[in-house]
Amino acid sequence: MPDVDPDAPLLTAQAQLSRAVEILGYDAGLHEVLATPRREMRVAVPLRRDGGGVEVFTGYRVQHNISRGPGKGGLRYAPGVDIDEVRALAMWMTWKCAVVDVPYGGAKGGVTIDPHAYSSAELERVTRRYTSEISSMIGPEKDIMAPDIGTDERTMAWVMDTYSVNRGFTIPAVTTGKPLAVGGSLGRPTATSQGVVHAARATLADAGVELSEVTAAVQGFGKVGSHATRLLHEAGTRVVAVSDERGGVHRADGLDVPALLEHVSRTGSVVGFGDADAIDNAGLLALDVDVLVPAAVEGVLDADSAARVKARWVVEGANGPTTSEGDQVLADRGVVVVPDILANAGGVVVSYFEWVQANQAYWWTAQEIAERLEQRMLASYRAVSELARAEQVTLREAALTIGVRRVAEAHLIRGLYP
Numbered sequence: 253m254p255d256v257d258p259d260a261p262l263l264t265a266q267a268q269l270s271r272a273v274e275i276l277g278y279d280a281g282l283h284e285v286l287a288t289p290r291r292e293m294r295v296a297v298p299l300r301r302d303g304g305g306v307e308v309f310t311g312y313r314v315q316h317n318i319s320r321g322p323g324k325g326g327l328r329y330a331p332g333v334d335i336d337e338v339r340a341l342a343m344w345m346t347w348k349c350a351v352v353d354v355p356y357g358g359a360k361g362g363v364t365i366d367p368h369a370y371s372s373a374e375l376e377r378v379t380r381r382y383t384s385e386i387s388s389m390i391g392p393e394k395d396i397m398a399p400d401i402g403t404d405e406r407t408m409a410w411v412m413d414t415y416s417v418n419r420g421f422t423i424p425a426v427t428t429g430k431p432l433a434v435g436g437s438l439g440r441p442t443a444t445s446q447g448v449v450h451a452a453r454a455t456l457a458d459a460g461v462e463l464s465e466v467t468a469a470v471q472g473f474g475k476v477g478s479h480a481t482r483l484l485h486e487a488g489t490r491v492v493a494v495s496d497e498r499g500g501v502h503r504a505d506g507l508d509v510p511a512l513l514e515h516v517s518r519t520g521s522v523v524g525f526g527d528a529d530a531i532d533n534a535g536l537l538a539l540d541v542d543v544l545v546p547a548a549v550e551g552v553l554d555a556d557s558a559a560r561v562k563a564r565w566v567v568e569g570a571n572g573p574t575t576s577e578g579d580q581v582l583a584d585r586g587v588v589v590v591p592d593i594l595a596n597a598g599g600v601v602v603s604y605f606e607w608v609q610a611n612q613a614y615w616w617t618a619q620e621i622a623e624r625l626e627q628r629m630l631a632s633y634r635a636v637s638e639l640a641r642a643e644q645v646t647l648r649e650a651a652l653t654i655g656v657r658r659v660a661e662a663h664l665i666r667g668l669y670p
């Protein structure tokens with residue numbers, strides 16, 4: 253028997269689906285339809301290095317489900333990317349888009365590359381080659397990409413440009429999370445983090461607590477974690493610890509967040525920030541705080557680390573930060589977990605707004621975007637929390653039930669399920 257890591261993201265995603273199917277009482281056939289990725293592509297991505305020589309990377313795009321609309325989901329550049337991770341991330345996108353009721357299926361892409369180890373020119377060549385290789389699979393009406401770990405708005409501009417030049421005209425709606433200059437949306441860079449803060453505010457309110465009364469720790473200081481830290485600080489939360497891949501910093505009285513952001517923009521890491529103590533990622537997860545925001549990678553809250561969590565609320569900025577065993581431990585200990593497919597859905601909500609704006613070639617104001625994002629996040633949170641209360645299930649089980657049911661309904665109504 254090959255070794256199977258019980259914390260592998262795909263096993264977590266499959267176990268979550270099985271639980272939703274059990275709650276919904278679906279049969280084995282429908283379960284299989286919902287579990288099976290609709291389309292997958294694996295491509296070779298050769299790169300000529302700046303200094304000569306060639307390396308070949310592997311790229312993937314998975315469309316897990318397209319029954320409610322085109323595939324939608326990010327593109328990840330990380331050394332650990334493999335097909336099963338991309339499958340898990342694509343499946344989570346399917347339920348996420350359904351929970352916040354945007355008219356998409358779920359997709360995800362990835363290239364097995366450490367983006368820190370390559371120049372910007374090299375990453376541009378990798379992105380253009382990857383896009384060309386998968387271009388038959390993507391498009392505004394087929395599958396729309398966005399940034400994820402290791403990619404950013406510049407990456408999305410390269411994808412959009414490569415796709416467009418091959419068709420002979422500009423097609424902004426093939427990606428979201430683009431720079432404003434090429435059809436991006438106001439509010440998209442902060443949307444995921446803003447959604448995390450809306451979700452945190454809503455779940456605290458259920459317990460009669462306000463953001464200004466609590467302490468928080470944030471793991472991951474990239475596109476999601478850094479803005480979440482700033483927005484929590486602006487909402488009056490005392491953020492006492494943050495981390496990135498290299499380590500973290502902790503100050504019990506609360507970090508000076510504007511000074512921290514300035515330090516990171518100067519040095520590229522939270523590590524070494526003055527007036528704070530060093531802390532490692534495991535230590536951060538176990539801090540005595542009210543709110544914990546994992547906003548880095550999958551699987552950090554497994555059975556062991558979940559047993560050490562002291563926070564009362566975990567708001568998942570990352571996709572899949574909690575394993576199935578970790579989830580059970582947190583539930584048994586009464587920790588409220590706002591699940592990824594709800595808590596970090598602000599990004600895909602504003603991506604949807606960006607796609608709508610690009611399709612109409614008509615741009616909304618920052619206020620319109622902020623209001624519509626808040627409305628959709630709060631309505632989605634309410635639907636999930638009411639179901640959780642009514643059925644006596646966790647917020648994750650309730651969110652999965654809503655998402656999976658909407659996707660299954662689309663299959664059944666379309667007649668795709670024999």
Ligand SMILES: NC(=O)C1=CN([C@@H]2O[C@H](COP(=O)(O)OP(=O)(O)OC[C@H]3O[C@@H](n4cnc5c(N)ncnc54)[C@H](OP(=O)(O)O)[C@@H]3O)[C@@H](O)[C@H]2O)C=CC1
Pocket residue numbers: 399400401402403444471472473474475476477495496497498521533547548549550569570571572596597599600
């Ligand atoms: N971007 C978006 O709109 C959305 C992202 N997400 C999810 O949020 C998470 C973060 O994504 P995003 O912020 O975009 O990615 P980024 O690449 O912008 O940032 C990732 C951050 O996580 C840190 N990190 C990486 N590995 C570890 C580790 N093992 N332990 C601690 N920190 C680590 C990185 O540190 P370093 O810089 O040192 O490498 C960096 O600070 C992912 O799970 C992603 O799927 C979910 C919804 C939308």
Ligand SMILES: O=C(O)CCC(=O)C(=O)O
Pocket residue numbers: 324325326327345348396397398399400428429571596597599600601603
């Ligand atoms: O903005 C999007 O389209 C999707 C972002 C993403 O990859 C995610 O929500 O995990």
